[in-house]
Amino acid sequence: MATSPDDKKLAQTHTFRRYDDGDDTWSSMGDHIFQEDTSYKCPTYIQKTPPCQGSCPSGEDIRGWLQIVRGIEKPTGDMTMQEYAFRRSTDANPFPSMMGRVCPAPCEEGCNRNDVDEFVGINSVEQYIGDQATAAGLTFDDSATPTGKKVAIIGGGVAGMAAAYQLRKMGHYSTIFDDHAQLGGMARYGIPGYRVPRDSMDAEIARITNMDGVEVKLNTRVGKDVAVADLESEYDAILWALGCKNGRGLFVDNWDQVPNAVTAVKFLEAFNLGDMKYTAPKVVCVGGGDTSIDVVSVSRRIGSLANYTEHAEDVATGKVKHDAEPANKVPAEVTLTSLFPLDQMTAAEHEVQDALIEGVTILTEVMPSEIVVDENGRAIGLKVVEAVMEGNMPKPKEGGKETLIEADLIVSAIGQFGDLEGVEEYGNDRNAIDADNFYQVPGKEGHFVAGDIVRPHLLTTAIGQASIAAETIDHYLVHNEEKLSKRPKVDKHHFDLLDKLKEFNLSPVSYEEGKEEDLRGTDKDDFAVHNFDDRSEHEIVASSELFLGHFENVERNKRTEDVPNENQVLGHFVERMNALEEQQVVDEAERCMSCGMCFECDNCVIYCPQDAVFRVKKDQSTTGRYVDTDYNKCIGCHICSDVCPTGYIEMGLGG
CATH class of the missing domain: 3.30.70 (Alpha-Beta Plaits)
Structure with missing residues (x-):
């Protein structure tokens, strides 16, 4: 009997049998x-362990809180579904509202449902859980009996705050030291407010700092305002969660000599502090990751001035502040360059597409070759050349085309490293801090480390490292006479x-x-x-272990995005990601296949x-x-x- 095109399509897109053809022996x-x-x-x-959780650097029990939202796992007493899901979610990650918006969601990439139709929209459900908790005024349980131990946490980003939260659940008090006026680290000073609304961020931070036994000291730099030796004498352990707030410059000969060439870290901090209301007429950003997308999207939103005369780098590096919003704004001409093809850029795919809609020009598979300067040594353009990757290093393509991009401001978004001024003895040759498998600092008893200062990565990675570091600190403070046991192969917050x-x-x-x-x-x-x-500590269940024929194709409940086009983008600071309604959230949770x-x-x-x-x-x-x-x-x-x-x-x- 002939096979119809529809039958062939079904066989390709949906596994409706337990065994494939040929599996008869x-x-x-x-x-x-x-x-x-x-x-x-x-x-x-x-x-x-389901692969969503196995792919989550924070180690969240994703399957668990999806089961709660869909109504399969029920709480005792009169606790609502929303609160119960929040409690389960925040066992691992105390920032569901933030992470539901900005996490690039490796969990969704790992989701076994991809072998049926499309992944479960995990981020959208997490956003709902976090927003509902904020609306209900939920707080964290700080009733664990105090142990009498105190931990100094250096750095108030997500790693430092997550560690303070996990430690307090174990009964340990902590003090967070941060050299900024507000907590949040790169989440606050690196990510624009239209991606993470500051009221959501502030509520999730306050939930941690309001826990009894969590103290905060702002505008305080360890190594300058307070000595490490003083912390060692006053506290029982120290956690380094400094983050990486120094941006890496471009690998061209004159980068350090060009005044109007700045790093993405400085640029975004100036914007997020409210100091930069507009930028240069022509901005070129080199990158390809999420940070570079933030730079170009911010540049398109704040625009420039028709009669622009100032030095863009003065504002972008915090030397000058814009006091008021001008009336004569015009769109800025913004270009992003990337080493990789469009579909291989490290930024989230939807962020890349949003930037294109907003009017950003993206040049792919090119690398910077030269900053072109005028008679005053100021950049007037960036030369890029077609490139190929050899291993992990880019190389100019033989006979590759060279392009000159006019620029009034050049922004480098190719990586970050730590600022260890005053505490250099704790750093390595990468301006980071070494960590062993338990997030102890080798050779420094009582010192621990987590977050980007170990290796710059995702916010969710920093949260996961903080959780493991907190367990190690707890062992050090309470069970130090016992040898640390090997961490589980699948090191997560399991049901x-x-x-x-x-x-x-x-x-x-x-x-x-x-x-x-x-x-x-x-x-x-x-x-x-x-x-x-x-x-669950040893095995991640693959889709081949499931009976996929049980699951029908169900369309994903997608969040809508408020993405302005190139004619609407100027002055557009409305939150980008629109939340799902409750029934949509429940319906999306029901698409979870409950693997394992x-x-x-x-x-x-x-x-x-x-x-x-x-x-x-x-x-x-x-x-x-x-x-x-x-x-x-x-x-x-x-x-x-x-x-x-x-x-x-x-x-x-x-x-």
Whole structure:
């Protein structure tokens, strides 16, 4: 029979069977031997890490809070879904409102749903959770008994604040030292307000600083205003979370001699402080990452002046402040250059497309070759040449075309490094601070480190490192006599079934209390969790382990964006990302395939030919304990495993 084009398309886009064509032979001798009722194998319920969480540098239990939003996992008492999801989300990340807006979402790239239709819009649900928590005035629990230990945290960006939050949950007090007038680090001084509204940021910061035992000292630079030795004598541990606030200049001969060539870090800080109301008529930014997109988008929004006469670098480096918004603004001519093709730029794809809509010119696969200057040594243009990548290094293309871009201001957005003035002894030759696998500073007992000062990366990476560093600090302060154990292979904030059972007063009894004289069958005893294995610290469940045929194609609920075109962009500072409505959020959470955890679909119960798989009684049931197996009926046919959509059921010897 001929195959229709529609059938071919379906086969390419949707896996509707458990096995592919050709998968008709057993893969191992073990499979030859262990089959049906001779195998002695029964379904075992295996918790694994979903790839969204495995891809999240913060280690959030994404599957967990999506389950809560969709109504599968329910809280006890009268707690709302919104608060319960917030509590689960912020176990790992105390900034859901911010991160739901600006995180480039590696979780979505890793989502197994990409093999069905399109990823789950995780960021949009997280934004909703964060915004709802702010609207409800939710606070963090600071009831953990104080340990009497104090930690000095140097740096008030997301890493420093996340560490203070995690430490307080463990009972440790902390003081955050920051050399700015406000907390926030690069999130405040590097990211424009139309991407992260400052009221949302301020609310999430205040939620941390309002915790009992979290102190803040602003406009205080360690190494200048306060000595490290004083901190060592006053505090029980020190966490370095300085961030990287020095921008890297272009690799051209005269970069340091050209006054109107500045770094993106300086440029964006001047804008975010409110000091820069407009910029030069012609701006060229070299980069390709999210920071460079912020530079060019800001430049298009603030524009220039028709009669522009000042030196752009004076404002862009904080030497001069614009006191008032002028009336005679005109659009600025803005160009972005990148080493990579448009679809390979490191900036988020939608950010790149937004910049194009806003009227930014983007030149790809080129590298700077020369800053062209006038008789006064000021830049009047940037020469770029077609380039190729050899390993991790760009190289001019042989015979490549050279282009001169006129410029009144050149901005470098090619990387950042730390400002270690006054504390140079803690730095390495990269102007960063070394860290071991536990985020201890090698050779400096009692000193720890997290965030960009280890290696510049994402905000979510800094948050994840802060969480691990806080655990290491806790071990140092409370269990220092014990050797640090190896971190888990999948080092995340995992769902804990025992905690869930405890929450619903279903905790197993003690072994002595629950055991019987004949221990050959323990499936009915209450001292153990029957037939369950937690492998989440070791395994990430792949889409090949799921029954993808269970899932229908469902269109993603997409947030709309307020992106101005090139004629509207001047003076446009409305928040870019529009939140989903509650029903849209619930609908989007329902698209989650719950990889590695039961989501109560009943397939195993329905398809079991022996009625061996059954639902746990409602008063004994909770997330992770929805179904069980009667070993006296099970014949090991593995149908339940085949029809399990989430990969939660595997055939094993049980327990």
